[in-house]
Amino acid sequence: MxxxxxxxxxxxxxxxxxxxxxxxxxxxxxxxxxxxxxxxxxxxxxxxxxxxxxxxxxxxxxxxxxxxxxxxxxxxxxxxxxxxxxxxxxxxxxxxxxxxxxxxxxxxxxxxxxxxxxxxxxxxxxKGEPAPEQGAEVVPLPVRGAVPAPEAGGGSAWDLARAILHQEDAANYGSWFHRLRAGERVGGRLTLVAPSRFHAAYVRSHFTVRLLNVCRSVDDSITQVFVTE
CATH class of the missing domain: 1.10.10.10 (Winged helix-like DNA-binding domain superfamily/Winged helix DNA-binding domain)
Structure with a gap:
């Protein structure tokens, strides 16, 4: 717990x-x-x-x-x-x-x-256990209009990860991921900055494992993803 x-x-x-x-x-x-x-x-x-x-x-x-x-x-x-x-x-x-x-x-x-x-x-x-992979039971908050695919030309780990997230799940990308921006990178820890406290808390609760897996798929030196406001 x-x-x-x-x-x-x-x-x-x-x-x-x-x-x-x-x-x-x-x-x-x-x-x-x-x-x-x-x-x-x-x-x-x-x-x-x-x-x-x-x-x-x-x-x-x-x-x-x-x-x-x-x-x-x-x-x-x-x-x-x-x-x-x-x-x-x-x-x-x-x-x-x-x-x-x-x-x-x-x-x-x-x-x-x-x-x-x-x-x-x-x-x-x-219970302090890792959250299960989110599927149909998670209903994203609605967003106005479709969010376009991100530019991956920057080449950073987060730029590439965002492109993958958009490709795999455009709905959650539009609701939760596209407004996250890359923050400080210290060793294997990547910090992502959310636009609000609620946004950060929700992403931490529901998508931490998913974000880490996608980020590691483009840069295996990343060992932790932390979301803050």
Whole structure:
């Protein structure tokens, strides 16, 4: 499994993965679990500090956010602690609210059985396994008009690889590959630069193996392809 915390260069994509795991888990269960997880998701998106792993919210504020009374808040927070998803970092006292951390290892372990429902790419990514070769299950985002074949005259590894990618799969080339530009090359590591953080995260998740294979087919000294924004 990948690092359970949303940290580093892929933090934004990792947050979405965690929220997806929680949502899929909740939707597969009864209304009580469904509501409990929805309440936790609301706390995470509204008040959780990802960098400090800290959730510090008073019961009164939570009650207002959940549209319930404080007794319900106590009961639901106790359930989340009992599940091992919330851990008390500092107990509230003398006007201070309790501070919690989120046990992502336990949370993700509990939601593991539902990952495959999202799709094989997500399941493999969450388990830290290489993504399967993408086929019909991946639907490229639409682009306006056909993207013409790239010029391979530059002769660089990426110029040649782009031409191959266009020839083999014009749809994904138009959606994801043609806007990647060659960045720094250090030893066997080739860096490709995407136009946005989302674009980079999507390509890393779905096409890293494919990009490496195509780049190695034109330059076998390339041992790693990294996509950044």
């Amino acid at each position: 990948h690092s359970p915390k949303a940290v580093g260069r892929q933090a934004a994509a990792r947050k979405y993965d965690i929220i997806t795991a929680l949502g899929t888990y909740a939707l597969a269960r009864g209304k009580h679990d469904h509501r409990l997880v929805l309440r936790l998701l609301t706390l995470i998106t509204a008040r959780y500090n990802w960098q400090r792993d800290e959730l510090a919210v008073g019961q009164r504020e939570i009650a207002r956010m959940w549209s319930v009374d404080e007794r319900t808040v106590k009961r639901e927070m106790a359930k989340l602690r009992g599940m091992g998803w919330l851990v008390v970092k500092r107990q509230g006292a003398r006007g201070r609210v309790s501070e919690y951390s989120i046990n992502f290892v336990r949370l993700l372990d509990d939601t593991r059985d539902d990952w495959a429902k999202v799709g094989p790419d997500y399941d493999h990514r969450m």
